[in-house]
Amino acid sequence: MIDKKVDRLEQDYYDCETIIKEYSKSFYYAFSQLPRHDANAVYAIYAFCRKADDSVDKADNIQEKKVQLRKLEKEVSAFLDGIPQDTPMWRALDDVKQRYKINADMLKVQLEGQRMDVDFKQPADIEELIEYCKYVAGSVGCLLLPILSDNIDNQRYIEAEKLGVAMQITNILRDVGEDCSNLNRIYLPVSLMKDSKYTKQDLEQGIINEAFINVWETLAETAENLYDDFVEELKYYKVEARLPLLISLNVYKELLNEVRNHQYDCFSKKHAVTKARKLYLKKVSKKYIQQHFKG
Template identity: 30%
Template sequence: MNASLSYAARPYMTKSSNINMFGSKRYMETNVRSEVTIAIPNRRKDSSKLILDLSINGIPCTEKFVHEIVQRQSKQKIDSSSFNVSRKPNFHPMFLQESYERCRDICAEYAKTFYLGTLLMTEERQKAIWAIYVWCRRTDELVDGPNAIHITSAALDRWEERLDDLFNGRPYDMLDAALTDTVHRFPLDIKPFKDMIEGMRMDTRKNRYANFQELYLYCYYVAGTVGLMSVPVMGIAPESSFSAQNVYNAALYLGIGNQLTNILRDVGEDASRGRVYLPQDELTKFGLCDEDVFSRKVTYEWKEFIKEQIARARLYFDQAEEGASQLHKASRWPVWSSLMLYRMILDSIENNDYDNLTKRAYVGRTKKLMTLPVAYTRALRNPSVGVLL
């Protein structure tokens, strides 16, 4: 996680956060258990055996969580009076305008490529996405920013109480006010926001993951939730033949893929803090352990292990692509940009000969800019056409 927040009216923002609108982060015990099987894409026949080996059957997934969220958000309509907030805010127009402008500036500063993608959205959607981005970033910085060492469980409890107030028309500061206005304009449910805070709690008490089952849940809480927050604002294309549930699932998969990519990119940095966000049982399968991570030796076994982790992340991106084309046409560009850029981070790890222990994979500015027109072309695709790879 990467986060830091001051409880003053003007929160302290840092450049350490890597939160992205469709994912970036990390458990909560749950009695919800469901079997999840990721279908093997026909277009990837040559890698079917590998994908079978990477099956995530048996993961206690968030399917029920997602279904409940979809049901609640689908029942609400923009500008209706049935929102899950109890009191409509009454902000002065100039105050509200400045609130959204501050959110825009933060998004433009810390998520430049994504920000450019939002510029094709309608003004109302732009502002809402900026407000959600800023809240996610501030939440993320609680456990990863310069003040993270001082963050306690009680501080996270206060942040959650502040979220409740925000949804009930009582924002704490100007940045909160933008999101308060947003939740009155769009059918946003509070659960994904609360789940993200739970992900922050995980980061304060857990730095090892026994298996992918545990890691998957972490990825849902810190990253998959972002997609669930964003779909009501992005909107689903009227001509889409996908069910709302399938579109939300795709948004969830994109968040999972993004977070898995963040983990692979940041292995060395996390190790310096004594954290290993990798499935322990899978490390063992390749004859590896934490000491191999801390020693930063890129062995044959390490490379083979990372190859499988990259393949898994790509599998989630494959599932996400189908849903990206089902969003409203004015909202697809930033999603496609995010998806393509995160894929390129995985490519960069491969280009570094799977050395993510001493080298940090990144995508240069030129490559990012060259990706934008390609993402824009894909965003123009008719949802009924499907995705061609």
């Protein structure tokens, strides 16, 4: 007899996989290397994060953003109370919660980060930017930790959060122009722009000069240092998760080089790592794992 419940769950995970394939080719390229059950769990987490992000970014106005966010907050509360919505994403997440020791409260942290975007205020300094990144992306690292690692303690959560911060800073640096023109958000810290003498008007006009490059590279260096530090964390992750994690890290890090290679044009071009480059980074990552984790 065919188990219809299992059949439906497989379809639920497939729906989540479809979302990550469409919206994050870099993440999908890396985490599709995981064993199927772990990959499915990552897809479900990503589907939630995508839904949270869209609830704010795709709404037409502030009021609609708040309405959508409150709706999602109610769904999260019901999920935490053991009453998930009867939809593919929530059914998949409920299965993830049963199979892994995820800290589901991080879903609330993620939504708090989205609330910061609704009531947006340009970060005053790098520390404030990092704090924002902890909410919207550090929370993702913390959600994924129990899926990818059997070493779960406070320090591992701190380090997983840092990787999320690095990736969010990378997203911000890639999307500077789009965030400013389409969302009316400037994530570049006020103090950093002031110190470099790069103005809001410069940003709105898409001016790429020495001042802009200085601001951009200061943040890029922050992200790159976090990436480099995280490589040491790989030893705490499952054997089968090390390569996908390193691929993900290296592909995201490469996004920064893509921007550099195109003369820092974050205004007229959407940067992405090519398939050929991803394949190269996969080989480099695999060689590193083989050399540093023998046996």
